[in-house]
Amino acid sequence: MIDRIAAFGRIGLDIVSSFGRSGRFLSGVLGGVPRPATGFPLLVKQLYAVGVLSLPIIVVSGLFIGMVLGLQGYTILSDYGSEAAIGQMIALTLVRELGPVVTALLFAGRAGSALTAEIGLMKATEQLSSMEMMGVDPLRRVVAPRLWAGFIAMPVLAVIFSVVGIWGGMLVGVDWLGVFAGSFWGNMQSSVDFVDDVLNGGIKSVVFGFVCAWIAVYQGYDCVPTSAGISSATTKTVVYSSLAVLGLDFVLTAVMFGDF
Amino acid sequence: MAQRTTEIIVGLFMIAGCAALLFLALQVSGLSAKSAESTYTLYANFNDTGGLTPRGRVSMAGVTVGTIESITLNKETFQARVEMSIHSEVDNIPADSSAVIRTSGLLGEQYIDISIGAEMASLNEGDTFYSTQSAMNLERLISNFASGR
Amino acid sequence: MDSSAYISLRDVVFSRSGRRIFDGISLDIPRGKITAIMGPSGTGKTTLLRLIGGQIRPDSGSIVVDGHNVPKLKRKALYTLREKMGMLFQSGALFTDLSVFENVAFPLRVHTSLPEDMIRDIVLMKLEAVGLRGARNLMPSELSGGMTRRVALARSIALDPELIMYDEPFAGQDPIAMGVLVKLIRDLNSSMGLTSVLVSHDVPESLSICHYACIIADGKIIGEGTPEQLREHPSDQVQQFLQGQPDGPVPFHYPAEDSARDFGLSGGVS
Numbered sequence: 064m065i066d067r068i069a070a071f072g073r074i075g076l077d078i079v080s081s082f083g084r085s086g087r088f089l090s091g092v093l094g095g096v097p098r099p100a101t102g103f104p105l106l107v108k109q110l111y112a113v114g115v116l117s118l119p120i121i122v123v124s125g126l127f128i129g130m131v132l133g134l135q136g137y138t139i140l141s142d143y144g145s146e147a148a149i150g151q152m153i154a155l156t157l158v159r160e161l162g163p164v165v166t167a168l169l170f171a172g173r174a175g176s177a178l179t180a181e182i183g184l185m186k187a188t189e190q191l192s193s194m195e196m197m198g199v200d201p202l203r204r205v206v207a208p209r210l211w212a213g214f215i216a217m218p219v220l221a222v223i224f225s226v227v228g229i230w231g232g233m234l235v236g237v238d239w240l241g242v243f244a245g246s247f248w249g250n251m252q253s254s255v256d257f258v259d260d261v262l263n264g265g266i267k268s269v270v271f272g273f274v275c276a277w278i279a280v281y282q283g284y285d286c287v288p289t290s291a292g293i294s295s296a297t298t299k300t301v302v303y304s305s306l307a308v309l310g311l312d313f314v315l316t317a318v319m320f321g322d323f
Numbered sequence: 324m325a326q327r328t329t330e331i332i333v334g335l336f337m338i339a340g341c342a343a344l345l346f347l348a349l350q351v352s353g354l355s356a357k358s359a360e361s362t363y364t365l366y367a368n369f370n371d372t373g374g375l376t377p378r379g380r381v382s383m384a385g386v387t388v389g390t391i392e393s394i395t396l397n398k399e400t401f402q403a404r405v406e407m408s409i410h411s412e413v414d415n416i417p418a419d420s421s422a423v424i425r426t427s428g429l430l431g432e433q434y435i436d437i438s439i440g441a442e443m444a445s446l447n448e449g450d451t452f453y454s455t456q457s458a459m460n461l462e463r464l465i466s467n468f469a470s471g472r
Numbered sequence: 473m474d475s476s477a478y479i480s481l482r483d484v485v486f487s488r489s490g491r492r493i494f495d496g497i498s499l500d501i502p503r504g505k506i507t508a509i510m511g512p513s514g515t516g517k518t519t520l521l522r523l524i525g526g527q528i529r530p531d532s533g534s535i536v537v538d539g540h541n542v543p544k545l546k547r548k549a550l551y552t553l554r555e556k557m558g559m560l561f562q563s564g565a566l567f568t569d570l571s572v573f574e575n576v577a578f579p580l581r582v583h584t585s586l587p588e589d590m591i592r593d594i595v596l597m598k599l600e601a602v603g604l605r606g607a608r609n610l611m612p613s614e615l616s617g618g619m620t621r622r623v624a625l626a627r628s629i630a631l632d633p634e635l636i637m638y639d640e641p642f643a644g645q646d647p648i649a650m651g652v653l654v655k656l657i658r659d660l661n662s663s664m665g666l667t668s669v670l671v672s673h674d675v676p677e678s679l680s681i682c683h684y685a686c687i688i689a690d691g692k693i694i695g696e697g698t699p700e701q702l703r704e705h706p707s708d709q710v711q712q713f714l715q716g717q718p719d720g721p722v723p724f725h726y727p728a729e730d731s732a733r734d735f736g737l738s739g740g741v742s
Contacts, residue, residue, distance in 0.1 A: 101582070104326060110333045118336070154351050193565040193624075196525050197579050197631075198554035200547075204582075219340030226343040229351060251351055261347050 085281045091202045092210055092280070105208040113174045113209070114216030118223070120169055125224040128165065129231030132156055136232075137240050146242050150251035153232035158255060158264045159320065162225035164312050167271035170217055171304030175279035178209050179300040182283025183293035191284075206284060210276050217272025218265055225264070263319045270311060275304045362389065362408035366451040367422040372403040373433055373458025375424060380434035381407050388413045391435065407435065417442040421454035433458060478503040478635060478667040479524055484533035486516070486523065493519055495691035496533070501684075506661050506668040508682035510675065512713065512722065515688050517671040518562075521637045524669070525557060526550045538634065555583055558628030558636040562643060564620035566612040572599070572623050573608040579630045598626040602656060618649030625656060635667045636660070642674040654681055675714055679703075687713055689722075 136152045182205065185191050191201040229251075236242040255261070279300045286296035369375075372394055381389035389409035397404045409416070419440030426433050446452075477500035486494040493516040501507045509517055522528045523535055526542045535542045540553055566575050576595045580586060586594075599605040602622040612620060621641065628636055641653050658681050661668045672678045679685060679699040686696035687710055695702055695710040702714065712720035728734070 104330075107326075107330050107333050110336070111329045115332055115336045158347065158351070188568070189561045189563055189565040190567055192527065193559065193561055195527060196554055196557060196559040197582070197628075198551045199579075199582050200551065216336075219337060219343075222340055222343040222347060226346050226351075248350065255351050257348050261344075261351070265344075 081285070084285060085277070088202075088281050088284060089277060092207045102208065105204070106211055109208045109212035110216055113178070113212045114219060117170060117174050117216070117220060120173055121166060121220045121224050122227050124165065124169055125162075125227035126231040128161060129153060129157065129228030129233075130235045132161075132228065133232035133235030133240070137236060137242070146236075146240075147246035148250055149232070149236045149242055150247035150249075151254040153236070154229055154251045154255050155260060157225040157228040157232075158260050160264075160312070160316070162221045162228070163264050163267035163271055164308060166221040166224045166268060167217065167275055167308040168305055170213075170220060170272070171275045171279070171308065172301055174213065174216075175275050175300045175304050176297045178213070178276070178279040179283040179286070179297045180293055182206065182209070182280060183286040183288070183296050186284065186286065187288035187290070187293060202284075206280050210280050213276025213279065214269070214272045217275065218268040221264070221268035221271075259319075263315075266319075267312065267315050270315065271308050274307050274311065278304045278307065361411040363411055363414075363448040364392070365389075365407050365409055365416075365446055366449070367405050367407065367435070367455050368397065368400065368402040368451065369405060369422075369424065369455050369457045370402055371457040371460060372405065373424055373460070375405065375433050375435070375458065379432065381409065381437065382434060383413070383416070383437040383439070388437070405435070414445060416446045418444040418446055418450070419453055420446070421456060422452040423456040424458040426459065476503045477501060478538060479669070480534075480536040481523075482534045482536075484523065484530045484535060486519065486528070486530045488519075492691050494523075494530070497688070497691070497693060499686060499693065499696075501667065501669055503667050504661075504665055505683040506657065506670060506681055508670045508672060508678040508685040509688060510671075510673055510678055510685060510713070511688040513673065515690070517673075517688065518639055520688070521559065521639055521669070521671055524637065525554065525559060555579075555631055556634045558631070558633040560621065560624050560628050560636065560638045560641060562640045564612075564617075564624040566615075566620060566624055566627070568612050570612075571608070572604070572610050572612070572615070575612070575623060576627045576630055579627065583631060594630065595626075598630055599623075601629070601660070602626045603652070618645055618652065621645075621649075621653065622656070625653075625660075629660065629664070632664065633666070635669070637669045637671070639671050640673075641670065642672055642677050650677060657681060675716070679714075689713070 132153045133149065136149045137146055140146050140148055140152065182191075185201075185205065191205065194201045194204065233244075233247065237244045237247050282296040282300045282303070283293075286292045375391065375394060377391050377393055379391040380387050381391060389407050392406040392408050394403055394405050396402075405422075416437060417440040419442045421438050421440070423436045423438050424433055425436045440453075479499075479501040481497055481499040483496045483498055484494050485492070485496055497520075509520060511517055519528070523530055524537060524542065526545065529543045537553065538556070540549070542550070542553070545553065566572075567578065570578065573595055576598055577591050580591050580594060584591075596605055596608070599608055602625050604619060604622050604626065607615070607619065607623070612623070615623065638657065641657070642650055645653065654677055657668060657670070660666060670678055670682060679702070682699065684696075684698060685702055687694050687702070689709060695705045695707055697705070702710065705711065705714075709721040711717075712722060718724055731737075
């Protein structure tokens with residue numbers, strides 16, 4: 064019995080100490096600003112791997128989610144005779160919520176897990192160690208470009224997601240279900256405010272991008288350097304990122320869109 | 324993959340993102356260049372503002388001519404005092420016009436509609452609307468309907 | 473002790489997860505010579521290399537490399553010191569996304585601002601020294617195990633270091649590859665005036681090339697000296713290790729209960 068309590072306490076302490084390690088890790092990564100000459104090509108390479116290669120899944124998901132919003136929204140709104148409001152419904156849903164959140168979840172699943180596995184594998188094959196022994200700081204060379212790439216790519220992906228979703232909703236609403244194009248766009252424009260909705264959504268996606276990238280990169284760096292360790296770290300990345308995104312979404316939504 | 328090709332593709336990716344943002348700005352949220360317009364202030368007192376909120380619409384003949392800046396309670400007259408910003412180019416509202424609270428659609432948001440009067444003189448900066456009509460109160464309407472008739 | 477020691481360890485104590493890996497070790501590694509550190513598996517030989525390289529810190533004691541006390545160094549100074557060290561990992565640890573040429577060029581690109589054609593010349597010279605100049609455009613996944621190690625060796629000498637550490641270089645190599653590595657280690661040491669530290673449990677190969685050796689077991693040094701001195705060493709433990717006897721001070725049987733009880737002999741009273 065006492066052992067169980069002790070084990071519980073140890074788990075709690077482990078969690079707290081891992082937060083601490085990840086905090087120190089973050090300060091190590093952000094502390095050294097890389098030299099522009101060498102840092103920039105690394106960043107570009109990571110932006111390609113993390114951002115561009117995530118585009119297919121983001122675009123396809125955005126399209127389908129926008130189309131589903133159009134369909135579902137039409138069904139519900141036609142009960143109130145307000146089909147014309149479908150444009151504003153799709154736009155607000157995507158720009159404020161689904162754009163940042165779904166993009167972050169997809170990002171964590173695709174790019175986050177890839178980052179964790181890659182860094183974990185580099186740790187397991189001692190590439191990080193050999194880099195250290197050659198006098199190159201792996202935090203600056205390997206980890207920092209990936210963190211910044213995730214941080215920059217996420218808002219871009221979220222914006223693309225929203226736009227593709229709106230277009231998908233337009234395809235369903237205007238072209239298929241016959242909502243008048245003028246009122247579709249007109250209602251949307253009058254109810255979506257750039258600063259309050261688009262920029263707030265943008266702030267959300269920046270925060271999510273930072274958190275997802277940090278978790279992914281830290282889990283890879285901190286993992287047990289065996290194949291079982293890497294797979295467990297990859298799973299943790301996806302789970303923790305998703306939970307963090309959903310939790311932060313609530314907090315940010317309450318702050319931004321609630322009436323405090 | 325050659326470094327140059329990667330750079331070009333990443334550049335295109337960032338440009339696509341900016342284009343998407345621009346689309347969101349212009350087409351979706353209707354952000355336009357003429358947003359920093361000059362306005363002048365008018366006031367109106369209502370017995371009941373219902374669901375009127377700041378940033379609500381002020382319209383005349385269905386055209387948006389301004390926004391609601393604030394709604395405050397006047398403790399002496401126990402009326403609500405609404406402050407509105409009207410676009411400066413709409414400078415010929417007759418002095419005896421009234422401000423009416425209307426609802427857009429059946430369940431939509433409420434807005435102020437200016438119903439024009441006949442006077443030659445116009446409302447100026449800081450003037451108050453002479454007559455107003457408060458928000459439609461559903462309960463009162465129903466009790467009137469039930470008891471009146 | 474030896475005043476031309478390149479590395480000096482004094483009373484180094486290091487524990488991990490409750491186990492004392494090093495219990496007050498003192499060791500001098502002479503400059504310009506090949507020193508072999510041997511011992512049974514799991515005694516922490518790789519840990520010793522990591523301590524010298526500053527990747528981990530000892531609980532107490534000092535580790536002086538070329539006059540610098542490694543555990544006390546700040547990050548920047550440590551990274552500068554590491555530019556003088558080369559380390560060959562057991563798995564080679566090549567960067568899998570770079571070609572052989574790029575792998576060897578990596579330290580040069582990072583630490584120097586030499587023009588591209590000079591880098592090319594240096595890389596090709598280093599590859600030539602390990603006999604792999606023709607493999608310059610291959611990717612690490614296309615190399616055999618022995619070739620991987622040779623490329624890693626070329627990479628670790630790219631900056632002309634003063635110290636090279638080899639972590640189990642002979643493990644799992646076929647005789648030809650072993651012969652190649654032995655030749656390379658010996659030639660590099662003499663031609664470049666390096667200090668080489670070799671961690672291995674391959675006794676014949678290690679003793680054949682080293683100038684000085686020491687054997688670590690149970691967190692202590694149980695024997696040190698030149699290969700000839702070690703062969704004559706009086707300790708039983710040393711002799712068991714050197715000759716590869718299966719039973720001796722390190723017992724054959726893992727501690728277990730009396731066999732009579734396990735096999736149900738003599739009535740089996742529990």
